[in-house]
Amino acid sequence: MIHFMKGCAIAASVAMGVLASSGPLQAAPDDGLINESSAALKGKKVAFVPIAMGFDLTEAWAAGLKLDAQRFGYELTIRDPNWSVDAGAQAISQLISEQPDVIVVHPPEIQAYTRLIQQANAAGIPVITVSLKADANGDVFVGPDWYDLAVKETESMVKFCGKDSGKSGKIAVMQGVLTNPTSQYGIQAIEATLKDHPEIQIVSNQAADWDASKAHAIASTVIKANPDLCGFIGLWDNMDVGIAAAIKEAGKQGQIYIASSGGGNQVSACDNIESGNFSSYVSYDAKGQARDLMMAVRAILQNKPTTPGEHSVGLYTPLKVITKETMTADSCWKLEDVKKFGP
Amino acid sequence: MSGRSITKLSQEKIVAIITIVLVVFFSATLHSFLTPGNILALLQNVAILGILGIAMALAIIGRGIDLSVVAIMAVSVAWVLQLNNNGVDLSQAIAMGFVLALAIGLINGVLIAYLEVPAIFATLAMGTAAYGSVRAVLLEDNLVYLKAAGDSWFKWIGSGQILGVPSPVMVFAVIALLAHLFLRFAVPGRFLFAMGDNPLAARATGVPIRPLIVLQYLLTAAIAFVAGVVMATAVDSMETRVARSNLVYDIILVVVIGGIGLNGGKGGIRNVLVGTLLIGVLLNGMTIMNIPYTLQNIIKSLILLAAIIIDALMNPRDEQTSQQGDI
């Protein structure tokens, strides 16, 4: 309770601080760039098409963009297709006809939006893709290197199940949506890494469409079919909790290793590491991505590319492996904090 | 006459025979199949599907269908978890979630009974509407974790054991027994058959059709809530997106494959058990054989198709007696 009170007090004072500082901002002396750069953002239109709102990643990114929109007076519209690829495509085609100054896209699949991104570029609208890499680069990509991420996960798995571990070496892979870059590049990475470790074999490789309950059903049968299973490679925390529950149910927590990854949200990452639900976790720090995204949008708005899509910038997120040993108090971020104070 | 009794195989018997054949086949070919551990695991895997199947069976026997069971299950239980996580007392949270489930069931019933909207549309639309509005108004996230009540008795419902039998199987058994008793001995249960068989005749003989329909969907919602509790406590979370999945189709398959006709008025809980068992045996066997998920779906569907084709050949429908608008 005292904690809570303290939190409130801090929140209030920070909020006041923000309010106070926003006042004299305009009266501050011109350093030769600041006025020009913030004026370039004013009145611009930014559109954001996530896969869906309502989960930690997109909420964090949106929180960042909202903060900037308020601060610099650009107009932010969020079109939420709620997991439907077709609705997302519809939203982007619609946006192309509305001509915003930049479109931020979170593509659910490698291919689905490729043509639309090209069309937007052709219509003179710069496109920023976030987190999931599409086949069309657009102008900026903000997100993790999925190959590297899967390599890191597999390496930690190898450490636990590999040679001299005394384990069976049987592992299972739980993919999300098959046409998603996490799967397309992730599977290549897992296979390439395991080439050097022939003692480890993949006994199950299935897709749960980012759905925890589906993951739970698949995982529990896999565990039963392979009683000596050594570990699971999962590709997203929100889905992998289903695997963790299946392991717990089978009474094998601690015996079956589970490597997960995600945006590093306190609830899905650090809490699960703490409780032993996940054994290791590769975080791509969605809070940091939110900041990268804010900056990418600012950069594009200030310096609009003459022919959008011609030169692409890749802002690959640094990855961080979290285990019980490496975890610190600030390994993770809290969504409510990001919403309140920005990334 | 004896020849006729041989040819007159009901779908339930056909499915039971297929199930037995499969069990024999798997036992012979897969050494880990016929072990007590595996059989219990098999049952546990299909317990939630079976509970939802019982809910669906009640709706179908009364010549309805409830496509909103999954949505009801997901949003009501997710709300319970969220309330509890936010500090509401567990029993109070459960009561509130249960009332939410019943409220959605009530709207279903009223739409179907009093506004005379066809059940398939009313529940299809209600599933979407209930998922959407609860998600938008009450829930903060798609995925709600079971945190606060993680160590209480509540958790036991989905992940405990009695004498080595997993608790979801026990819950399934209890619900099945209650539903069976209701259909067999309770007056509304008998009326449900009358209504499913011929609603107009039932109405003419004084069966209160409209209140009965409302009751039917209230029961469905209540059972769906129980299934949701089992699911959430088994997985430690509730993913509301399950409302948009194909799960409801699986539930219909379980019910129909057991031999409960979509026409209503026929069948019972035994049919659900048979259907659930077949699906359970199939899934378990295929999983041990390490058949991929999508291929499992195909095999499952082909077997269902075979079952309904055999049923159609054995009990052909007559052009003169089939009902108009019967899909």
Added chain:
Amino acid sequence: MAMRETLTRLRYRFVPDHILGEILAKSWIDNAIPVAILILTLCVLGSMIPGLVAVGSLLGMSAQFGELLLVVMAMTIVMLAGGIDLSVGSVFALANFVTLALFNMLGWPILVVIPVAILCGALVGLVNGILIGYLRLRAFLTTLVTLIIVRSIVDMFILEYAVKVARPTTLSRIWDFISFKRVLGMPVALIVCLAIAILAHLTLTRLRPGWHIMAVGGSRRSAFNAGLPVRRTIAMTYVLSGMLAALAGVFYASRLNAAGSDTGVGLEVLALTAAVVGGNSLGGGRGSVFKAVLGAIIILILSNSLLRLSLPTGGTSAVLGFVLIAAVAIDVKWVKHRDKLQTSVYVSPTFLALGKAPETAEGSASPYALNNLLKDVELIGLGEIDGPEDPILDAAGNLYCGTRHGDIIRFFAPDFTSKEVFVHTGGHPLGLAFDRDGNLLACVAGMGLYRIGPDKKITRLSDQTNRSWLSVIDDSRMRLADDLDIAPDGRIFFSEATIRFDMSDWMVDALEARGNGRIICYDPSTGSTRTIMDKLRFPNGITMARDGESFFFAETWGCCVSRYWFAGARTGQREVVIPDLPGYPDNINRASDGGYWLAMVGMRTPIFDMALQNPGFRKRMVERVAPDEWLFPNMNYGCVIKFDENGRITDCLWDSRGTNHPMITSMREHEGWLYLGGVSNNRIGRYRIPGGDPTWTAHASYRGEAR
């Protein structure tokens, strides 16, 4: 009091109550609900989203619209035949994948790829069709299973090839044209889709296969018993559905060039929603391509707007769900209550104040005084005929009359004991007349004006007249042609009693007392038909005056006889000759003494006269009381009167006991006899006219004035 009466009169004169019922009777009214929903959607969302209805915004949606409409049509066609096809979404995904795999990965020419993709859809449809049409499986379950199977197959392939199929290895100008080009501002998908929609509409409404689909959906059992190929028809709808869904998938491939596990998921629900919101009934028999188009537009605009409104997560689903509930609930209630509403609204009484009815009491000085002159009439064809409205005699003295069964019966002279069916018309022949060449002209109720030669050859002269602009009912059609006469110049003038009721309900027209009838002229020299007078209160009998320039006509509910000049100095003028009759006049025919016979089909009663001044009372009666309890004019008792050129009553014949001729609709004088007919009678009466000219015939009378 007079003030109030004036107000009532004006209110019923100027408020067109009858239009509501007439609108409800239109077949296009079935589209009213979806159109209303569409307008409502546009108004509500248009005010919330600026620029929603702008051209650019609509064009942005046009490619999706083409795909969605194809799938909705697929669903609609199956629904029209009484089924449902849940597999459309999976077929859509399959065709999308096949197109991309064959074109991008294997590099097949696009003109082969597209037909192969459509063929795949047709094959899935064929499986559905064989199972549901021929093996009689349940549509819902079967297509549910094919939905899952096809979806799983697609998923398996996607797992293997998703990335490869999306990387084109060949280029095709045709494919690029389909993918990117716009013709007349519309994407190719939309143009193809609209063309198919028109084709489908024509097939369903004009061609045999389409009619078979509608018949099977309307009543599968009746279609089967009528010998239609029910099973083949049903199977065919699924094949068509598969092909349409596959075509939509091809266009999707051209638009996005991507195959994902999400493609087409939930499309079946969206298509079903659109089809139902558009007003197509689940279970078949009611629906159209136009309804499918409406539904697709509504759903697309709705889902697109919801996306743009940036609702909180779940908001879109919530709104879509509630819209589906509302649409189906409204539709259900509409279908259930439309007929009820229409029947209760259709009859719309108006105000009519008749003048005081003349005295008819026996022994009074009134010209209408009751007597019993008709008590000893000879009866012809008793019990052998039904409904001889208007008997007539030819030059040879043979007697003709129409019957309710649609025949014209001929009784042979001289004793009329033997008879034959002269011709069969199909409708109820009412008024009859002979022309100079001995042809029999007949007004046939429900059909129009016909000519029957002495050789029994039937010729249709006219069955439609000019359509009046402001009439909601299609008044070009002849509903109740009643009586006719032929002018010396050969023109045929005939009355149509009412345009609002059919023959079986003719008496309900009395409750309205509105001028629903008209007099029509058919000119054989040009073959044209024109309405010359309308808004008449049940115009009935017509007969030529002896000046050759005018005719007399009776208005039954108006209880009056008027004269109308169609030629000469007074052309176009109308004059009421007898304003207030004691009963309801029917046919008029010439008498040998220079006067005119007039039949009274029934007598006025004070209570009905009073009811005519209380339209509200009659309206309530129609709405709340069963039709057989309604207050109708008295039709059980009538008479024959004779009037001269100035409208003076010169004779009156009654059957006071009502045993032989309680109701008289027509009479003909022939060689000193008066032949009596009644539309509800089973006999023709023959009355010897005291002092009647035994040589006079109508033919001679008409011939005498021939110029």
